[in-house]
Amino acid sequence: MSPADLGTGRSSLGRVLDFAWGAGVFTATDAMAAATLTRSTTIDAIDTLVAARMLRELPNARAAGEYRAGRPARRFELPADLGTVAGLDAGDTHLSLQVTNLAGEAILHSRFDLDPGHSIRRRQDAVLRHVETALAGGGHGPLLALCVGVAAPVDRDGHSPRHPDGFWERTNAGLVDLLADLADVVEVKNDAQLAATAEGAVGAAVDCRDYVALLAGERLGAGVVIDGHLLHGLHGGVGEMFAFDYVRGVDSAFGLGPILERRARALVASGETAPDGGLAGLDPRDVDARHVLGLAAAGDPDALQVVRTAGESLARIVGVLGSMYDPERIIVCGAIAEGIGPVLDAAREALGPHLHLPAPALVASSLGADIVTRGAVLRALESARQVALPRLAERRLRETEDARR
Structure with a gap:
């Protein structure tokens, strides 16, 4: 309708x-x-x-x-209180839910940590319990639309294909059917595609028709917008990053966080860090990406060395995405975007040999760790406008007509 x-x-x-x-x-x-x-x-x-x-x-x-x-x-x-919409980032290790009124004004925001080793059934229980608990307060009208973002390809019906290790089925644990009774419209979408939605609406891609939103924290995922259209594919797999397992110098679909940590830990374990540097004497297990980025921003030579090697990997990623999609911008998104500037600088310097086309602008997102949640809310608002609100109007019009008979 x-x-x-x-x-x-x-x-x-x-x-x-x-x-x-x-x-x-x-x-x-x-x-x-x-x-x-x-x-x-x-x-x-x-x-x-x-x-x-x-x-x-x-x-x-x-x-x-x-x-x-x-x-x-x-x-x-x-009336903004005709109903509400909700966006849920159903990550592998967390759930982040935001509920807004129809004007997009936040009503509540909740976050819940998950055990990534959960079975499908336990994940279903956790998701359903978290959403129902968050919505239990009520008082803001019916939930008209709910959109859920997951780290898996998702087809147009909200289902994910089989994964060799079962990861996609566990991440998208039948959520479109599990949550179907909670709202007039329930959708499940790929998280990177929702990040692209957010960037295009309120982020670094406003008024840009050709861009890639690159979720690059723990794992790589890309939301691709070309000629103003968000690309999807038969199984929702446009932007799936498994192909980087076969790209030399990247070698996996792990994101910039693991890349920084792996290379910093290797440097620490080698014993070749500067004696007065910020990485010297650390237990390799205590090294994390945020610490490395902070040291690099302060000019630490060992951290800058790590950042340069991570930048070279990012340059290869940008080279592949730039060659495949020819975007105007590639936007590094998610929590990793804060402080990622030194890696982007290194990637820009290393990009030349990896791309024959004019290089896309490489920028950091300003939307933070909640970008998937924001994209999910924006999608839910559009679904409320296009589908749920007309349905609500039809119901109320019939009630009014019945009352007059």
Whole structure:
């Protein structure tokens, strides 16, 4: 069901309702121009939607202090509390849930750590319990749309293909069916594709038609937007990074965090660190990516050496993605983006031999560790607008008609 079709004979209602989404306070004149309807049809549609509690009538322009001359205009808005939407980042080691009203204003945000060794059943229990607990407070209207991001390819029906080690099936543990009863619309999407959605809407790719959002923390994943379209593929596998197992100098789909840690630990274990450097004397097991990046930013020579080798690996990754997709920008996303500047500098210096096309701009995301959650919320808002809100309107219109009989 589209916002312009609330059922036979109700297209005018759908057009007014679709205009009201994001319009803020509006008048019948505003709606008439945007929905390309006659004035009488527009007013009839508004009155019908007000009676069905889909629009709220506000004090008129005189009461609001905006009246100057003539008859005061009636004013309306789409109530933000008609319902809620939720975005869930169902990572391998955590769950991060955000619930917003229809204006995108946050109502709650919760986070829960997971054991990555959980069985499929225990993961299902944990996801369902976390979401139900977070939503139990209520009081904000029905949950209209829920979008879940997972670290796996996802087809258009929300299911993931089989993985040789069972990782995709465990990560996407039948979530679209498990959560189906919680909202009018429940979708499961690949996490990197949701990161690309967030970057295009509120991040480093606003107004950019060709870009790659590269989730690069623990594992690599890419959301690819070309000519303004988010690429998907039959199984949702566009941007799957398994191919880097076969690229020399990268050798795996592990992200920049593990790359930095592995190379720093090798340097520490070799005993070749500078005696007065920040890595000297550390137990290799205590080395982590954030510490290395912090040292590099402060000019530590050993950390800078590690960063240069990580930058060379990133240059190869950028070279492959640049050759395959020819993007304007490649955006390094996720928690690793904070402090990743020295690695990006090293990658830019090393990129030349790995790409014949003009090099894409290589930038760090500013959206932080919650980028997948933000992308999931944005997707849920769009699903609410396109599908769930018209369904809610249809239900309420029928209730209104039944009450009049």
